[in-house]
Amino acid sequence: MCLVLIAVDxxxxxxxxxxMNRDEFYERPTKEAHYWLDQPxxxxxxxxxxxxxxxxxxxxxxxALVTNFRxxxxxxxxxxxxxxxxxxxxxxxxxPLDYLHRVRQSHSDYNGFNLIVGxxxxxxxxxxxxxxxxxxxxxxxxxxxxxxxxxxxxxKRGKERFQHWLGAGSLxxxxxxxxxxxxxxFSDESLPKTGVGIEMERLLAPIFVQSxxxxxRSTTFFALGSKxxxxxxxxxxxxxxxxxxxxxxxxxxxEDEA
Numbered sequence: 001m002c003l004v005l006i007a008v009d010x011x012x013x014x015x016x017x018x019x020m021n022r023d024e025f026y027e028r029p030t031k032e033a034h035y036w037l038d039q040p041x042x043x044x045x046x047x048x049x050x051x052x053x054x055x056x057x058x059x060x061x062x063x064a065l066v067t068n069f070r071x072x073x074x075x076x077x078x079x080x081x082x083x084x085x086x087x088x089x090x091x092x093x094x095x096p097l098d099y100l101h102r103v104r105q106s107h108s109d110y111n112g113f114n115l116i117v118g119x120x121x122x123x124x125x126x127x128x129x130x131x132x133x134x135x136x137x138x139x140x141x142x143x144x145x146x147x148x149x150x151x152x153x154x155x156k157r158g159k160e161r162f163q164h165w166l167g168a169g170s171l172x173x174x175x176x177x178x179x180x181x182x183x184x185x186f187s188d189e190s191l192p193k194t195g196v197g198i199e200m201e202r203l204l205a206p207i208f209v210q211s212x213x214x215x216x217r218s219t220t221f222f223a224l225g226s227k228x229x230x231x232x233x234x235x236x237x238x239x240x241x242x243x244x245x246x247x248x249x250x251x252x253x254x255e256d257e258a
Contacts, residue, residue, distance in 0.1 A: 002020065002021055002022055002023050002054070002067045002068070002144060002145060003020065003021045003023075003142070003143070003144050003154055003155065003158055003180070003207055004018065004019070004020045004021075004065060004067060004116070004141075004142070004143040004144070005018070005019045005020075005140070005141070005142055005158050005159060005162040005180075006018045006019075006116065006123070006136070006140075006141045006142075006143070007139075007140050007141075007162065007166055008121065008123050008136050008137065008138050008139055008140075008141070009121060009137075009138035009139075010138065010139065010140055010166050011166055011169070011223075012169050013169075013171055013223075013225055013226065014171075014223040014224060014225050014226075014231075015120075015121055015224060015225070015226055016063075016118065016121070016123065016222075016223065016224040017166070017221075017222070017223045017224075018055070018063070018065065018220070018221070018222040018223070019158075019162065019176050019177070019179070019180055019219065019220070019221050019222075020054070020055050020065060020180075020219070020220045020222075021180050021207065021208065021209075021216045021218070021219050022045075022054045022055070022216070022217050022218045022219075022220070023204075023209045023214065023215060023216050023217065024214070024217045025213060025214050026213060026214065026215065026217070026238075026239050027213070028047065028049055029047075029048035029049055030045060030046065030047060030048060030217060030218075031045060031046045031048055032045055032218070032234065032236050032245045032247055033045045033220070033232065033234040033247040033249070034046075034247070039087075039090075039091060041058055041059045041060070041090075042056055042057070042058060042087070042090050042091070043056065043057045043058075043059070043232060043249060044056030044057065044086070044087075044090070045218060045220075045234065047081065047083045049081075050081035050083055050084065051081070051083070051084070051087070052081045052082070052083020052084040052085070052086060052087045053083050053086050053087055054066060054067075054083060054086065055086065055220050055222070056086050056087065056090050057090070057222060057230060057232060058090045059251065060119070061119050061120065061224060061228060061230065062089070062090060062096075062117070062118070062119045063090075063117070063118055063119070063222065063224070064085070064086040064089040064090060064115070064116065064117040064118075065086060065115075065116050066082050066083060066085050066086050066113055066114065066115050066116075067113065067114045067143055067144065067145055068082060068111065068112065068113060068114075068145055069111075069112030069113055069114060069127070069128065069129055069145055069146065070144075070145035070146060070194045070196070070204075071111075071112050071194075071195075075111050076111060079109060079110050079111045080109045080110050081110075082110050082111065082113045085103060085110070085113065085115050086115075089117045095119075095122070096117040096118050096119060096122050096123070096124040097122070097124055097133070097135075099117055100115070100117060100124055100126045100133045101133070103115065103126060104126070104131060104133070107126075107128040107131065108128075110128065112128050112129055113127070113128050114126070114127045114128075114143055114145075114147070114148065115127075116136070116143070118136075120224070122135075123135070123136040124136065125141075125148055127147055127148070129147065130147065134148070140159055140162060140163055140166070141159075142155035142156070142158055142159045142162075143155070146192070146194075150192075152192050152205075153186040153190050153191065153205060154186075154205060154206060154207045157182070157207065158179065158180075158207055161179040161182075162176065162179065165179065173221040173223070173231070173233050176221060177219055177221055177233065177235060179207070180207060180208065180216075180219040181207075181208050181219065182206065182207040182208055183206050183207075183208045183210060183241070184206060184207075185202060185205050185206050186205050186206075188201075188202070191205055208241070210239075210241045212239060213239075215237070215239065215241070216237055216241075217236065217237060218234055218235060218236045218237065219234070219235045219237075220232070220233070220234045221233040221234075227252070228252055229250070229251070229252045230249075230250065230251055230252070231249075231250050232247075232248065232249040232250070233246070233247070233248045234246070234247045234248075
């Protein structure tokens with residue numbers, strides 16, 4: 001399952017820094033990060049099955065990301081794709097808070113999810129499980145497939161190593177991308193019990209998940225600078241855990257608007 005690390009006002013150059021692993025079945029068709037032809041203001045990977053995305057940016061500095069909520073209960077195939085929640089925020093002329101108030105009205109149309117949307121230093125979190133909207137103040141946050149900052153082993157380890165990267169004050173994303181490549185597992189006693197069985201808990205436990213059919217498909221680094229500059233790096237992986245593609249984009253929304 002996915003892992004998101006997000007720092008708000010914790011880096012000297014980047015008020016917002018995000019690192020995200022997207023875990024998915026390898027058979028699900030996906031296009032790597034790009035500017036969408038139908039919506040050229042959006043920079044994101046794309047789920048070619050449903051048309052949404054797991055993380056995306058808008059040229060004006062808006063961003064959004066979503067994770068599924070791990071639940072051993074039934075999943076409705078009739079529900080809307082959760083990736084559309086990210087796409088729709090990036091397409092809408094709404095503030096993060098106003099958008100999440102709109103999402104609250106229709107959250108039952110989707111299977112369980114966590115959604116983070118933001119712009120500048122306005123970062124807001126919503127979970128369909130709690131039906132609560134939470135503003136994220138200055139701090140370091142971790143999110144997997146439960147609630148924000150649930151202390152699953154991968155979340156705790158990821159936050160600790162993310163804090164080390166932030167403390168070094170580096171502008172180089174590669175050390176952080178390497179943190180997200182950590183395949184080390186954890187003791188059975190420390191694993192969450194989410195109703196999927198111990199074998200599946202072991203498979204999903206590492207920061208970087210790898211198996212023949214399901215695993216970490218990509219790692220994305222995204223940073224929003226204090227002057228409006230944006231830096232985006234994505235590594236895509238094959239089923240062997242090898243880098244299959246790398247995308248990198250830099251732009252300044254204020255210059256684009258000039």
